[in-house]
Amino acid sequence: EFARERIIVTEAAVRAAEEALRIEKLRFRSGKGTTTDVLSSQAAWLSARAGRDAALSEGAIAAARLTFAMGGGSGEY
Numbered sequence: 785e786f787a788r789e790r791i792i793v794t795e796a797a798v799r800a801a802e803e804a805l806r807i808e809k810l811r812f813r814s815g816k817g818t819t820t821d822v823l824s825s826q827a828a829w830l831s832a833r834a835g836r837d838a839a840l841s842e843g844a845i846a847a848a849r850l851t852f853a854m855g856g857g858s859g860e861y
Contacts, residue, residue, distance in 0.1 A: 787843035794836035801829040 808825040811817030851857045 787839065787846045790839040791836070791843055794832065794839045797832040798829070798836050801825070801832040805829045 805822075805825040805828075808817050808822045812819065812822050848857065
């Protein structure tokens with residue numbers, strides 16, 4: 785359950801970071817933002833994606849461990 789909640793939270797973080805990046809790109813194109821602002825937003829977006837990917841991996845590992853603990857699977861991952 786924790787893994788599922790973490791995935792939901794990290795997916796929301798990715799969406800928020802995508803929106804922030806979109807806004808910073810618009811600000812830059814209109815001359816109101818800087819390259820540094822865009823790069824900072826891009827770094828935050830990449831960090832959010834990495835967090836989401838880690839949560840997805842941890843969720844898959846948890847599911848595999850549960851299956852194995854319940855007697856399913858071959859034990860090979």
